[in-house]
Amino acid sequence: MASLNGVTVHPDCRHFRGDIPCRPNKEHGYQCAGCPVYAPVEQRILIIKLGAIGDVIRTTPLLRRLRQEYPNGKITWLTLTPAILPAGAIDEILKLDLPSVLHLQAREFDLLLNLDKDKEACALHDTIRATRKFGYTLHPAGVAWPTNELANHKFLTGVFDELSQQNQKPYVQEIFELCGFEFQHEEYVFDNHQDKGYRWDALPTGKPRIGLNTGCGDRWTTRLWSDEKWVELIEKLQQAGYAPVLLGGTAEEERNQRLHAATGAAYPGTFPLEQFINLMQQMDGIVTQVTMAMHISIALQKPTVLMNNIFNPYEFDLYGRGQLVQPDRACVCFYRGSCRLGTSCMEELPAQKVFEAVQASVPASLHLSS
Template sequence: MFFWISFFGFLTFQKTNALKRLLNLRNEKIEKVLVVKLRAIGDVLLSTPVIKNLRHNFPNAKIDFLTEPPSKEIIEGNPFVDELIIFERENNNPKKFLNLRKRKYNLVIDLFCNPRSALITFITGAKFRVGYAFRGRSYAYNIKLKPRLEVHHNVEFNLDALRAIGLEIVDKKIYIPLSDESEKFAEKFWRENNLNEKIVVALNPSGTWETKRWGLDKFAQLGDKISEKFNAKILILWGNKNELEDAKKISSMMKTKPILPPKTNLKQLASILKRCSFMISNDSGPMHIATAVETPTLGIYGPTNPYAQGPYGEKHLWIRKEDLECIACNLTECPIGNKCMRELSVDAVFDAFVKLVEKNKN
């Protein structure tokens, strides 16, 4: 990293008093904006309110968004984004970064603030470079943000970057654009499985960390209870091959056979979830996709903090084992056998689901 900075010798570090930069940028001539948000599907989805609010504040600006390949579909087709830029970690060609500088952005907002995104932000040479100056990354930003002391949702964390530069917040909804193709795909799936006018509940047993995953046997028992109580059709969602095997295991354990959708891309998944009556999910990207299409969602939590990463919006609920000192430990490996998920009972999650149903009665 330091080699790159010295290689780009013309990129000089400017010692700027951050307080002088904390002005109302609505009064500035902002013609080109870049939003940087790397990493996973859920992270990028929770940053989408920033895009709409930027467009509200700068209606005539060119607004670009830089992310990584897994999240491409989350932003593709967003009406408030002019250009989607894909950052591939394997192709860290210095010329690609120089091209960012040639775009002459006035404002760059780094919503990820890791070493890579900080370097990208710095290299742009934008007049206003906004970010959280974590762990020695303050060199990259001339408007340095400080996170709130209290725990707050990631949507608010992202929007705080706009508040800090005097921008107006008019909408906090997360958003994924659907396509004609994805809608036709979901309509066909619904028709072929006779799901029209049925109560359809999607179960998502996946999760990027092992510690985030509630037991497959528990999902099977939960699916049976919901099917019996509400006469509901159960969908078991999956993404990769391992998740397909998990979905098949759940299906084999259930008394009432669920439906396993075919392989989908993210937009097709979103269109399917849009048609579901409810979603129950571990903390994961698909959970946030469900909230983006306004399907009432119950999040199952253990090592992560639902106050920061829970399903966002009034329609949704979350549940966790509250009486554990180690809850929300943020560990990807558990030294005590994933106690938070192991001790979260099927009855407790079912009761939470009943509350979700009551909450969303018309």
Template sequence: MKLSDLESPSILIVRLSAIGDIIFATPLIHAIRQRYPGARISWLVQAESKGLLDCHPELDRVIVWPRQEWETYWKQRRWLRLWRAIRQFRGELRASRFDVALDVQGLMKSGFLAWLSGAKRRIGLGSREGSQRLMSQVIAKGGEPSRIASEYHYFAQLLELPVNDFEMHIGLSETNRSLADAWIAAKGLEHGFIAICPFTTRPQKHWFNSAWNELLAAIEAHWRMPVVMLGGPGDKASSAAIDQGQDGLISMVGETSLGQAAALIKRARLIIGVDTGLTHMGIAMNRPTLCLFGSTRPYLDTGHENAEVIYHPRICSPCKRKPTCNGSFDCMRDITVAEVMQRASRLAGLELGVM
């Protein structure tokens, strides 16, 4: 099915969050641009993820949904003020005269915003929570589950978009590049460093702090290479259990914006992380990346020779949001430091002695 009968349509992509899911969906921008070179492509996103899209070379506009403002009015029961804010935002959206809105999140909130845009054609990917009633067309999720970004690849195929170069992309501003370069020089990391991304939203996706500390000791013993630990402001408390005076560890947890973290990842010799947006960012940046997956398994095929997944499924895998192991998280416990070091050495081209 064709996305549009117009050669230069105005298209709105709606994917509000989360970091990893937005990264997975970015190939849609290039696919649309290839099929419709004159299209005006906009993306509607939450404020905290805006930095992932600001510098994408094929995206015309990033629109921020003022979620916090709306939620504040809702909690305060300021209904009139909420209605005015919604009406104002609707006017801003409709001024762009969108021909097509693609709701690739499929939730009620994203479907409502796609409907609010005024786009005559609204196509939802796996729409649920009642959002399907706000779509003019719904496409069920499909594709090969083990392949990275497969549901968006499948979606693009059904929309008759070219998928021959379906790659994730994060643009970097010159400011963030310069900041990363200056920071690397100040820390004496010009000869290379490893980035680790240990933090995520749910405990069942975490590798154990003791394992991270053991890994840091192994990296120091075998490679004597500095390690930069990345994470968001909400991860600072958790980072204390890993940052225990390890030689060569530099914690940047909560110290960078998304764009700055991306610029550092682009310069890293190797990225090791759990199922979190920063880890997926390593693959998007085409850097050697080792992913440690357990309760969730967003993909097994990274689509890149320099990126691999360690995943030891059990009979309950993947449990996603409903673990049945009473907090033992054995699927993550099965990932050993020796295995991580061996796989990492191959990806990054680092020699490894006897473990």
């Protein structure tokens, strides 16, 4: 507590802004003296998780544990993609830029969790004051290094393919353990944007909608499935009483137009990220490769049929919803963007196998979309 010109001020309050009136003052006229919603911060927590979007999404289960362990803590999250984070669950969301860095370096935290091995993230770990630090620091050689032994496992699986292939822990469990927590299958914290007023009048009704995310980004194109496989899957879904809906961004526009023309499957088009998330919320199940849509689907708690070929299958936790399917022959292109054999092993993933996984995850007679 402080007194300025005889006026009581609580700079330690969760609501206090310091540059503009806080929300309780703006909405109710409360001042610090005798404020009925005064909420002193007991722990100041900083999460550094910059990107990519999918990795940011699948780090959000930590919020649930942090709120449980530190109910009076103030959580600050530094990221490259602030729009993807659930603003209502985080006290302060900062985008990585010079003003944010200068601001953070002048503050003190009780707990700092740096979950990225990017050099800028590690440098911030080292230059921001905090009582306890977890994750990754910067080695004198100029590379990422474990802050303590809790980070050793996750660090080593990221730098040696052989250890990565032997790993049997899901990513979220690894992140929890890196922070000193036992993972108890905490769900993601995510905004489905149902309150934004988006309308989806063109979507099919009366049948379970199965969203088909047909792309995978341009980093590891060995994940792509051919048009022929998608057409076969769509036709099987239609014959079994499902309503396939093609999903994707601008990179998938041409492919989805082709698939729509060939099968008549619904294709609502491309949308900004928040609207795309809400479109996925309208689905009864999602078929996707390992890409951003996979993380969104899991975060939305949708039954997810995950087509995986070049990653360790243990890395993904579907929370008991959905199925993970892989090609019928082993892939020799672990974490590779191009196939050493010339033809991606994804072509050895039968449409029938994916179709059966959909049937097991979303029965055609149940959960009809309205």
